[in-house]
Structures are given as C-alpha cells and as structure tokens.
Amino acid sequence: MALLETGNGVPGAGGQPRGEYRRAAAKSRAAGPKPKPRVALRPRIAWRRLAAPAWGPARARVPRAPGGRVTIRLGLAQIEPALGLPDRNLDLHLAAIEAARAQRLDLLLFPELSLTGYLLKDLVPEIARPWPDPFFAPLVEASRTLDLAFGFVERGEGLLSHNSLAYLSGGRLLHLHRKAYLPTYGMFDEQRFFAAGDGLQAFPTRFGRLALLICEDLWHPSMPYLAFLDGALGLLVASASPLRGLEGSAAGGLPANAEFWDDLLRHHARQYAGFIAFCNRCGVEDGSSYWGGSRLVGPEGTLVAAGPLHAPALVSAELDLAAVARRRRDFALLRDERPELVFRALERILRRRAGNPDAETQVPGSVVR
C-alpha cells in the first residue's frame, strides 16, 4: 500500500486509483469469481488483498517542505493557558508564534484546549465559538507563514460543543479534528460537557499527510491505527494531561501517567514508522497540575526532543521526513496491514455484540455447538 505517497490520499480510499491497483483488480478478476461472503456486508466492498505496489519503497517519495527541504522544523508550545480567559490565551499564542518565528519554525503545535483552558465544566457552552469566527483572525493571519495547530471549544452543528483542534496553513483552515474519545472516569468528566467527534481523517499539508489527535484519542488503539492507515506520515497530538501518581518516581522515572504517555508515543511511532509530536500543557487548574513534558518522537520510536516537566517552554526540533520513508522501507508492517480483514472482523464483532448468534460461526475453525 502506497502509504508513503502522502498528500494524495490512500489509493482506493478516496484517492486516484493507480495502475498497480488496476492490475491487481484485473488479476483478481482473472482468477475467477470469489465465493460470496456468508453474511452481506454494508457497505458492499469487493474484498481483496491489494498487491504491494510495484514501484516499491525504493521509489517512495517524501514530501518536501518549502525550499525543497525534506525536513520540518517543528515546535511544541508548552504553554500554561488561563482557565476560561480566551483573550489572555490568544496573547499567549501570539507570543509563542513570535518565538517560533524567531527560530524559523515551520509548524507550531499547541496543547489541547489551548485557547480556553481545560477544566471548564459549565463554562463549555458559554465559551464555545463556531468556526469561522472573527476571534481567530490573528491566528489565521499568523498561519500565512507558520502552520499552526491549536485547541478550542468549538460550537458545532446544533449548538453542540466539541473539544476541537484546528490546523491552519497559508491563512486558511486546512483541517479540524473533534476529540472522539472523551474520558469520563477518575478525575475526568468530559462526556458531561462535550459532544464527541465522529471520525478521524488524515489530511494533506505542505509537509505531507498528517493527522490530528487530542489526548485520550491516542489511548485508544483504533485512532493511531486509522490515522496511519489513512496515510499519515506523522501525528500531531495535543494534550492536557494532569499528573497522577508519583509512585516509582524516586528512581528517576516519570510520574505514572507520564510514563504511560511516553510508552504510548514511542510504541505507536515505532509500530507505524511515523513521527509523533505531542504537546502537553503545564500549569495548575483547580488543584490539577499538568505535567508538560511535551515530546517529539521519531519513526524509530526514539525521543528526538522533550520539554521540561511542569514549566512552560517552546520545544523544537528539526525532523527528517526521509527517515519515515527509510523506516517504512525497512519495516513494512504498515504496507502489509490488512484493513479488509479488520473490516470483516469488526463487522462480525459488532454483530456478536448485538446478540446475533450467527456471528460466532463465520470464522473458519471457530467452535460451533
């Protein structure tokens, strides 16, 4: 699968079909009709395993940043947003943008809900803004020369409030992601105040195809899986992660949930051979201390840069996008991934969870009583 051909969509999933896929389809037709699935699937898809592209990894193209570079200078604005004070936070954003410009960065990622603060509770509907809104004008303007990703409370259709992350480039909104997994356990209570987003989609940028995730999104394996399957070279993850559990920290380790984050980031980057930029906020809200520690992880799972714990910082590093291509050439798990298998299995699992006994008998070798 041509996941390295970023910026054009994954062939067969909305992008332009390529010769190799047409040839694969012809081969499949020549092999004769396939047996019908025992249970009709919706939507109907002619399932087949796509052949590996003939052009091979050696010819994989890496998108080039302006000026022909294959590197991206990425910044993580580890700020301390003020709770419920968007005007003050907008100033924080503009100051970070100035600092990023001084470092000649290409892309600046802010934390989750960076324009509003996190523990908003009943303030959520009061502080929500639709997109577009004149409030965002300074950020839209700033994005003409510096790509920006920042968080805010979005007033969506039907006046629903979403925990959203916007990606701006060239003076316009390129993509908006609504947090799909809203944690409502322990110290979290998001589903009471936000409506969940319904999807995840990678999108083309001037640096190649990227995907946006918000905090808890990354804790659910489906989200990085879908993002990378959708052709993302890398993930931008915005977070407002409060510290929990200092156990084990005496040995120089991170606090418990920070260590979990570190594991997740490195695992997913390595698993999918993509980079992950993780920007976590710092500061205190209602007694919760956000631990900062923003991270940039390379496609081999190596930590490229890390922000300080519990302090504001502009974390930046230059990332070699060709490393993604090299890693995927040597480590072809993503190429060999079988989404059609996943789709079929999910369809069956959903049927079983809905109480359909037939769903237990669809897999060869499964025990039937």
Place this chain on the structure above:
Amino acid sequence: MSGPPGPPAAWAELDYDLLRRILVQFIRSEVQRTGLARGVLGLSGGLDSSLVAALAAEALGPEQVLGLAMPYRTSSPESLAHARLMVEHTGIRFAVVEITPMVDAYFAGQPEASSLRRGNKMARERMSILYDRSAAEGALVLGTSNKSEIFLGYGTAYGDLASAINPIGDLFKTQVRGLSRFLGLPAAVVDKPPSADLWAGQSDEAELGFSYEQVDPLLYAMLDERLEREALLARGWEAAFVDRVTEMIRRSQFKRRLPVIAKVSRRTADHDFLYPRDWGSG
C-alpha cells in the same frame, strides 16, 4: 494491627524534588490567581504545618507568609518552641494568639464538657482567627491536613479541616515526613510523635490506636489501588484492622463533602452548577 512485612512500598519513595516543585507551583498559582500574594496558616509546631510553612515560604517568599501559633493553656510549650524554630528556619512572619480566654469563656458554665468538645471548640476557634487574619492580611488560608487524617476523619469540620487551599491534602502522613526530611526541616520537628496538641500529652497514634506507618500502607492499598477486602486480607492485613479503617473512612465521608442541600430547584450548588473553582481567575 500491623501491615504485611516487606520493604517500603514504591509510593513512599517519591521523587521528592519533583513533588516539592509541584506543590510550590500549586501554592503560587492558586494564591496569585485570586489576585492576592500572601498566605496565612496555623503554625502549631507540628510536622504538617511546618511543611506547609516551608513550601509557602518558597512559593510566595517568606515575608508574604504569616504563621500563627494559637496555643491553649494546656498546649505543650514544646509546640510553641518548635513553631519558633520553623520561623527561624523559613524566615516567615510570626504571631502568637492565645485562645485560652475565648475557649474558657465559652465553657465557663459547662464544666462537664468533654475533651472532645473542648478540642473541637479550640480547632474552630483557631479557624475563625485564621480567617479573620486572612482578611486583615489580604491572604489565603493555607490548609495543613494530610491525606491520612482526611480519610480517617481525624480532623474537625470547620476547624483544622477548613482552608482556602491545601497543598498537602493528597499526601499520606509518611509522605509528609519524607518530603519534610528531603527539605531539611529541623529534626526536632520531623522526628517527634504526631499530636494535635489539644490537651496535654495527646498523641495521634495513642488516640487512633495505630501508627501512621501502620495505617498508611493500608490506606494506600484501599484508596489508591482500590483493593477489595479479600485482596487486603490476602496481602496480610488483619481483618479487624481492615474493617476498622474501612468504617472510619465511611463514617467520616461527610467531612469531605460540602453540606448536603435539599434539591428542589433546577440547578443546585455543587451538584449541577458545575463551574471550576478557578473560574476566570486566570
């Protein structure tokens, strides 16, 4: 009454420097976001208030912190001496307000009043003085109750449990001691037996019937690890100890909540009027 044998648990061996930074940032942030710059606390000479004084001095600057010793006539002179020791150690401002006249005046006609009633009255007398001084100072009242006390219910509602912000309310007593040692607080304060000092010779551990070293591992297993009774017994705790502590936690739940309000309107304070406490304070 003792916990299962073994080396100190990981939760007792924290990165105390990281913990110090978090708590200092908490105090600074929560005080300053209200537009104030000062803190006031009851400085008893005990470990908890000594630690809060040290953290507050670092967070706000020692001159911005006022420690109040509020002895009753039966309080130990050693407590006052230790409070003065902490003042020298931290450089915070200090004042002594005797509560004997007001407490004795109140109980003048009630010689039968129990030690418990008298102790609670003293704690609430101190709270009322702290809040009055906080208004005079333009300061926030800094709480000094630790997690062990809070969950065992070993504190007086609207007395020593009252505060505007509490930096150490999520630390078990043994962790309070660990952080205090890390910060280099005077050994005379760190190593003495814990006491609420409500009457002569009082000791927390004599009153509770167990030590914090005994109960904190159990509290951690119950509260943080959420182990069921069977799992606690399997780890080696005696059933009577587990049941007693469980009952102490259950019976003191009311002290950890705001007063319950009869709900008759469409939106009730603290139930579904859910704004953050730090709302709009920056």
